[in-house]
Amino acid sequence: MLQKQTRHVTMRERREWLLFALLLGPNLFLFGLFTYWPLLYNFYLSFVSWNFLRPRKRFVWFENYAEVFSQPQFWTIVWNTAIFALFSVGLTLLIGLALALLLNQPLRYRNGARAVLFSPVIMSGAVVAVVWSYIFDPRYGLIDQLLGLIGLSSPNWLGDPAWAMPAVIMVYVWKNLGYAVVIYLAGLQGIPRELYDAARVDGAAPWDRFWHVTLPGLSPVAFFLSVTSILATFQAFDIIKVLTNGGPVIATTTLIFHLYDLGFVSYNAGEAGVIAIVLFAIMLILTIIQLRYLEQRVAYS
Amino acid sequence: MALSEEITLTPTLETSWRTPRLWRFAGYLAMLATVIVIGLPVYWTVSAAFKTTGEIYRLPVTWFPAEPTLANFPQAWNAAPFERYYLNSFLTTLGGMAAEVTLAIMSAYALAFLRFPRKQLVFLLLLAALMIPVEITIVPNYLTVARLGWINTYAGIIIPGAAIAYGTFLLRQAFLSLPYEVIEAARVDGAGHLRIMFNVVMPMAQPAIVTMALLSMVAKWNDFLWPLIVTNTTNMRTLPIGIFWLRNSEGLINWGVIMAGSLFLIIPVLIVFLMVQRYIVDGIAAGAVKG
Numbered sequence: 001m002l003q004k005q006t007r008h009v010t011m012r013e014r015r016e017w018l019l020f021a022l023l024l025g026p027n028l029f030l031f032g033l034f035t036y037w038p039l040l041y042n043f044y045l046s047f048v049s050w051n052f053l054r055p056r057k058r059f060v061w062f063e064n065y066a067e068v069f070s071q072p073q074f075w076t077i078v079w080n081t082a083i084f085a086l087f088s089v090g091l092t093l094l095i096g097l098a099l100a101l102l103l104n105q106p107l108r109y110r111n112g113a114r115a116v117l118f119s120p121v122i123m124s125g126a127v128v129a130v131v132w133s134y135i136f137d138p139r140y141g142l143i144d145q146l147l148g149l150i151g152l153s154s155p156n157w158l159g160d161p162a163w164a165m166p167a168v169i170m171v172y173v174w175k176n177l178g179y180a181v182v183i184y185l186a187g188l189q190g191i192p193r194e195l196y197d198a199a200r201v202d203g204a205a206p207w208d209r210f211w212h213v214t215l216p217g218l219s220p221v222a223f224f225l226s227v228t229s230i231l232a233t234f235q236a237f238d239i240i241k242v243l244t245n246g247g248p249v250i251a252t253t254t255l256i257f258h259l260y261d262l263g264f265v266s267y268n269a270g271e272a273g274v275i276a277i278v279l280f281a282i283m284l285i286l287t288i289i290q291l292r293y294l295e296q297r298v299a300y301s
Numbered sequence: 302m303a304l305s306e307e308i309t310l311t312p313t314l315e316t317s318w319r320t321p322r323l324w325r326f327a328g329y330l331a332m333l334a335t336v337i338v339i340g341l342p343v344y345w346t347v348s349a350a351f352k353t354t355g356e357i358y359r360l361p362v363t364w365f366p367a368e369p370t371l372a373n374f375p376q377a378w379n380a381a382p383f384e385r386y387y388l389n390s391f392l393t394t395l396g397g398m399a400a401e402v403t404l405a406i407m408s409a410y411a412l413a414f415l416r417f418p419r420k421q422l423v424f425l426l427l428l429a430a431l432m433i434p435v436e437i438t439i440v441p442n443y444l445t446v447a448r449l450g451w452i453n454t455y456a457g458i459i460i461p462g463a464a465i466a467y468g469t470f471l472l473r474q475a476f477l478s479l480p481y482e483v484i485e486a487a488r489v490d491g492a493g494h495l496r497i498m499f500n501v502v503m504p505m506a507q508p509a510i511v512t513m514a515l516l517s518m519v520a521k522w523n524d525f526l527w528p529l530i531v532t533n534t535t536n537m538r539t540l541p542i543g544i545f546w547l548r549n550s551e552g553l554i555n556w557g558v559i560m561a562g563s564l565f566l567i568i569p570v571l572i573v574f575l576m577v578q579r580y581i582v583d584g585i586a587a588g589a590v591k592g
Binding site for chain 1 (some may be wrong): 325328329331332335336339340341342343345346349357358360361362404405407408410411412415416417418420423426427430432433434435436437438439440441442443444445460461462463464465466469494519522523525526529530540541542544545548556559560563566570571574575578581582585586587
């Protein structure tokens with residue numbers, strides 16, 4: 001009797017296992033083929049010398065690594081990536097915080113303002129960059145008009161190596177600001193009302209309440225935003241490709257752009273593989289930092 | 302909530318009615334300034350799309366089209382095979398979205414309600430995929446897709462990006478938060494897993510599924526890097542790639558036409574966004590604060 005029952009359960013369980021495999025299989029198979037396999041394949045590629053339009057491959061051990069790391073332009077590109085990430089994320093987080101605090105006030109039309117702020121987020125980066133390349137036109141563009149109002153003339157934004165990166169950062173911040181605002185607003189709404197009431201009872205001035213209740217309450221959200229935003233800047237391709245094509249010279253070439261360039265302009269699979277691994281390593285470290293932090297937060301709460 | 306905020310701003314007698322008004326005025330002013338800064342580039346695009354070429358290249362530049370014209374739109378439409386771009390974008394967006402939503406629902410259901418040995422391990426395998434960005438896979442995936450003979454095909458554009466981890470994760474959370482009694486009741490009534498999935502879980506989790514589908518749709522519609530790599534004929538380009546090439550060929554010649562072409566791409570997304578704004582914005586916020 002008992003044995004019969006266990007066998008019955010196993011049969012049912014087996015059927016569940018089968019269904020589980022059928023439901024999850026396609027997703028996992030695609031991840032295997034188009035996510036995990038490419039990661040491993042990149043490691044292999046980084047050890048071969050191969051123009052992938054031709055059949056001939058040669059195993060070269062660490063030659064690609066030596067080649068990539070010894071080029072001074074590689075370090076310029078790393079620097080560009082860091083500057084782009086730092087300024088884009090810093091500006092987005094600061095301006096985003098100010099705007100979220102503003103839109104958290106009981107003002108009429110604030111939902112409309114939030115929609116306007118968010119709309120660039122859902123626009124195609126390629127089209128945004130096309131539009132801005134007209135805005136940056138040093139003679140007929142919008143920015144030149146605005147600078148003209150205060151008696152300045154526009155620099156040659158996209159043609160001058162000194163101004164191209166600020167231009168890219170400006171477009172990137174314009175496009176992604178709304179995302180930060182929405183996340184901050186969700187964070188602000190998550191701060192318990194009682195904390196403000198308690199602070200008020202204790203006689204805390206508005207500034208003190210901001211400093212001791214709002215900011216600490218927002219810190220988890222700000223941390224989440226900063227990590228995900230940095231990761232996003234490492235993946236920013238469309239704006240750079242369309243706005244500056246990595247130039248002038250290599251003034252706006254970042255690691256992801258370099259990877260594309262090595263892969264699909266030079267067809268150099270080996271060096272592209274090295275860049276892919278460098279990029280993956282940096283992003284993995286950032287993700288692990290984030291997970292550690294989340295774990296801690298869960299442990300403390 | 303709104304009221305209490307105002308009350309706290311009036312601690313001293315002499316400013317009791319002035320301060321909040323001043324604050325509110327400053328608030329509205331700041332809001333207006335923000336909307337203008339964010340909106341101006343879009344306004345600039347729209348106004349240029351209605352200007353004649355002569356007007357665009359005349360100094361001083363005009364803020365409003367002096368002689369509004371519709372000529373840029375047909376000119377843009379004829380400068381590139383836009384009907385083909387639309388078709389390609391619609392097919393790859395709908396196909397990609399359908400694939401992602403289907404895979405996410407199936408995977409989330411399995412992870413939420415079915416038993417499997419070492420299920421946590423399978424879940425981790427899926428989550429770990431989130432750490433491998435698409436961007437670093439482009440060269441190997443190009444080689445795979447080329448070997449499959451999928452260059453310049455819809456399959457080549459859609460399938461490599463169809464697997465979904467984040468959406469699976471979000472839907473699994475949504476499925477787990479559904480009232481368990483309802484699902485149990487259906488089971489007692491003799492419903493099998495597939496029936497429970499279609500008739501009970503999916504209708505109840507509809508808001509989460511819609512949000513996920515919309516986010517997936519926007520991402521597919523705007524996707525640039527992968528379609529750029531995997532297509533090399535004009536006929537297989539999607540809208541973002543088409544606009545990019547239109548700008549490169551038409552370039553610094555005719556901004557009015559380029560801006561009109563840009564509107565072809567922006568307008569559909571903006572319309573969808575304004576209709577379903579709440580789903581998208583709330584979905585993004587919820588994912589972030591929970592995650």
